[in-house]
Amino acid sequence: MAARKHSIKTKIFVLLLVPLVSLVAIWGFAAAITLRSGQELLIVSRVHEHVTVPTRALATALQHERLLSLTLLGDATASRSALDAQRTKTNNARAELERLSTEARDDIPAPLWERVVRLLAATDRLTEARSGVDSRSSGRLQTLDAYTGIIDLAFDVYEKLRISADIDLIDQVRATTVVGRSREMMSRQTALISGAVAAGTITAQERARFAELVTGRRLLFAVGTQQLDDRLRTSYTRLAGTDAYAEFERIESAFRTSTRPDASWATASVTLADAFDRVAGDVSQRIADRAAPMATATLVQIGVAGGLGLVAVAASVFVSVRFGRRIGTELVGLQRAALDLADRRLPDVVARLRKGEDVCAVSEVPELNYGTTAEIVRVGEAFSSVQRTAVEAAVGQAEMRKGVGKVFVNLARRSQSLLHRQLAMLEAMERRATDPETLEDLFALDHLTTRMRRHAEGLIILSGSVPGRGWRRPVAIYDVVRAAVEEVEDYRRVTVEVPHGPALVGTVATDVIHLVAELVENATIFSPPNTPVRVHGEPAARGYAIEVEDRGLGMKPEEMAELNARLAEPPEFDLADSDRLGLFVVSRLAARHGIRVSLRPSPFGGTSAIVLVPEALVAEVSGAEPQAGPPAGWTAAEARDPVPGAGPAAGGGTGTVPGPAAGTTEGGLPRRVRRAVPDQAPPPGEPPPRVRQAGGGGPAEPSSVLTSFRAGWLRAEEEGEGR
Incomplete structure (x- = not known):
């Protein structure tokens, strides 16, 4: 009974x-x-x-x-x-x-x-x-x-x-x-x-x-x-x-x-x-x-x-102890079960769901049955119902996030495939074009397509997958930074001060390009359009440091501290927080490779972003000269304007690395050559890229070269006077 x-x-x-x-x-x-x-x-x-x-x-x-x-x-x-x-x-x-x-x-x-x-x-x-x-x-x-x-x-x-x-x-x-x-x-x-x-x-x-x-x-x-x-x-x-x-x-x-x-x-x-x-x-x-x-x-x-009063208190204590001990024992047992649910079971279930494990909601929620007091028994039943609902909701949320992640990856992969094809078509049109204005428009489309590809890769990164682009051999840090700069819309304002020599392990080059590009784009957006953005790189005691500095209005100390905390410990991606996609991408990429990213005030009043690449990811190119870009200190505009045939960032399109101007035309002017990188791994589901050979577009006409060089020279003078 x-x-x-x-x-x-x-x-x-x-x-x-x-x-x-x-x-x-x-x-x-x-x-x-x-x-x-x-x-x-x-x-x-x-x-x-x-x-x-x-x-x-x-x-x-x-x-x-x-x-x-x-x-x-x-x-x-x-x-x-x-x-x-x-x-x-x-x-x-x-x-x-x-x-x-x-x-x-x-x-x-x-x-x-x-x-x-x-x-x-x-x-x-x-x-x-x-x-x-x-x-x-x-x-x-x-x-x-x-x-x-x-x-x-x-x-x-x-x-x-x-x-x-x-x-x-x-x-x-x-x-x-x-x-x-x-x-x-x-x-x-x-x-x-x-x-x-x-x-x-x-x-x-x-x-x-x-x-x-x-x-x-x-x-x-x-x-x-x-x-x-x-x-x-x-x-x-x-x-x-x-x-x-x-x-x-x-x-x-x-x-x-x-x-x-x-x-x-x-x-x-x-x-x-x-x-x-x-x-x-x-x-x-x-x-x-x-x-x-x-x-x-x-x-x-x-x-x-x-x-x-003491006598009354003594009598109260006696009665309270006798009846309260029994109720207290029942409530303590129920309390421990509830705390175990809140402090151990639910966090463990959520952690396992984040790892992608399957969780059975029925086995994870045992019934709570404590005491002989009717109300306490009902409270136990209510707690059982609450924890069952909580676990089921957590499982549902995990399934929904998996579905959203798969949608992100599917859409991003499709967009990435189309953009690779578009870059290949633009490359072919650039080789055939002889008119400087037409070539300039093609370069602009090439640049815009490269930025679109970076946004598609951001969706893949947020979903927890890998974009797919990469190199098997080390890539010069100078080329990595230049490739990142040319994936930014306002790249002409950016000054690159990265020495030649050090290189990155090829498997992380794509992610570092994406990381630096997000920081550079952020610097150009949140600073006046007439101010420069400086990208500086130098070896550090524990790796290689890349600094992105703008001359904007800066940010409040509280906001900077919050962003540094997010960069140090990547939070879980929230679909409602769409204004901070770039921050999520940077934090995810940094955490994936052990890269430290931190923000600090700039001496010019803006903000400096410091990227510290671990020593394990830095390599020296031996046996051959490192892949290089234009001379240090040139902006993206200066690199592109004087050199006919210079396209947008490397690492784009069909997977090339930016190269310097090499060779000359019949008129004695420098000619831009896209360097072949046969070791680059193609994205999943894509055919191997077509390798560009040096001078693949054929020699340019002297008159076209002179016209392009003169137009670029005049633009550089106009921009210099406007600064």
């Missing part, structure tokens, strides 16, 4: 039900209540040490400096030593705030950090305020306002401080900040009193400003102390009942009506300010002490929640 198959939905429901309920109930509660409090607990102490304490120190230093600055402005004979010392303390306090706040930047909330940055930026205005005091160009009220604006920013920082998540404690902190602002107004009053005492007079503007400060101080002190709880309010109530506080209130009343201040006012106001600072410090410490038990309670909450 088959094992009972459970639905994967049922297993997943059982697997997730227990951890879902436990974790959502416990961790949701714990996260909502304690996580935020725990995070604030971790940073509150650091923020207090790195922001609250140094900000308070900077505000106190600014208050003292303000007091001493107004005193100096009131009495020109007063000593500057105390003020200079206080300025140093202020600068140190500012630097300490910047250092500490920067260290705790990650823990400081964004609104608080913005206010700290604003305070530090405002301290840059101290230089201007101090200059006004030193030069006595600023009045006492102006200096008072300059320092007050900076100190107010320090109190703005206090408003964004948070010492705990407890709302009641936050209210006490805010009330303390309000009382602190009343202390700041008292500091302003003290500064005005000290300046007036030093000057010995009170101006009307100072009395008006002092009256505003009195009203504000008393209001803020009353509001702030009213918001404090009884224990914290007691400290300020005691301060308000002291003789020093009563004396200061008497000074407030007297300052608004007197024209000359009493010298004792300054001492009394400073005494009360110091007492106020002591009370404020004590209250702040008591608020901080209150936060400690709250922090401990928060830690306890986090611990309890974490313990309960």
Whole structure:
């Protein structure tokens, strides 16, 4: 009896039900209540040490400096030593705030950090305020306002401080900040009193400003102390009942009506300010002490929640392991089978199909049968269907590519046979022609037919077959390059700089001619029509290097890198990528014989193609002079125009190799002779080519030769002037 198959939905429901309920109930509660409090607990102490304490120190230093600055402005004979010392303390306090706040930047909330940055930026205005005091160009009220604006920013920082998540404690902190602002107004009053005492007079503007400060101080002190709880309010109530506080209130009343201040006012106001600072410090410490038990309670909450969560997690793990192990084993087996299909079987099938092997789609796709879960079994069946379809599609694609390749070869072979016959007919007509213009037209047709044959051979190469043309003996590299150049439409722009001597093995000569011709044609197409294309050749350490250089616009580095990668590793031919047929042909020919082809930028701004022929394919012609063409440096046009009877590239037509002008006519002019190459192998299915003998066309008439030579000479001069 088959094992009972459970639905994967049922297993997943059982697997997730227990951890879902436990974790959502416990961790949701714990996260909502304690996580935020725990995070604030971790940073509150650091923020207090790195922001609250140094900000308070900077505000106190600014208050003292303000007091001493107004005193100096009131009495020109007063000593500057105390003020200079206080300025140093202020600068140190500012630097300490910047250092500490920067260290705790990650823990400081964004609104608080913005206010700290604003305070530090405002301290840059101290230089201007101090200059006004030193030069006595600023009045006492102006200096008072300059320092007050900076100190107010320090109190703005206090408003964004948070010492705990407890709302009641936050209210006490805010009330303390309000009382602190009343202390700041008292500091302003003290500064005005000290300046007036030093000057010995009170101006009307100072009395008006002092009256505003009195009203504000008393209001803020009353509001702030009213918001404090009884224990914290007691400290300020005691301060308000002291003789020093009563004396200061008497000074407030007297300052608004007197024209000359009493010298004792300054001492009394400073005494009360110091007492106020002591009370404020004590209250702040008591608020901080209150936060400690709250922090401990928060830690306890986090611990309890974490313990309960740990129990829930343990139960979830037990259930998950028990039910998940079985499903995991089934899924792992199915996964391995799928990966084996994707990583090994399908690539192996595709590789064998590319090699031309026959593949049976049925034997290559065994059924996948894993597990007892209904859905996993169905997934296995689906994978089996997928891999069967994939293999069948790969086999079909391979068969289609074989068919397309056979069509390419069939059409190309037919075209190649017709073109060989056409070249033979053109050759016979060239020998019979005596009119220079007719001969020129025949040469053009000969050249066009040669290019058509190269395109037909490109189809054969793309299909994986061999074109068929070749030589049994070595062929001079000079002749190979010249033959390649004359298979290009715009061959007159090409300059050949290949020395005589080295030769190629005859079996690769045809493929190298085709390879170089594709590169030269590419250079002529992608460069301006008035620029030359240079083909240079020279022996290299590991073979023979042929360089095709144009003076076009070049290409982008990314595009050049992509083309070099294609030339190094020939990709599979894609029928949709018909714009890169020449690239495919070059890469296929290079890979067939181990030739390295690479592109690089040309010094003239264009592109240089380097063809490195391996040393094994290079041969030296011994026993006889190498087959040669026109002198090095001649373009195809210069080689053809002055020499009557010169035809298109060799290696074309009936399989000849380009030869130099040999012999003379009756008029003493050079005569082009087609050299016989009886060792050339004919294409498959073609009869052996008819060998041309030297001077096979018979001597040309002197008048025709002179006319042709004169026409070629004039064309060469016209082209030289146009460059």
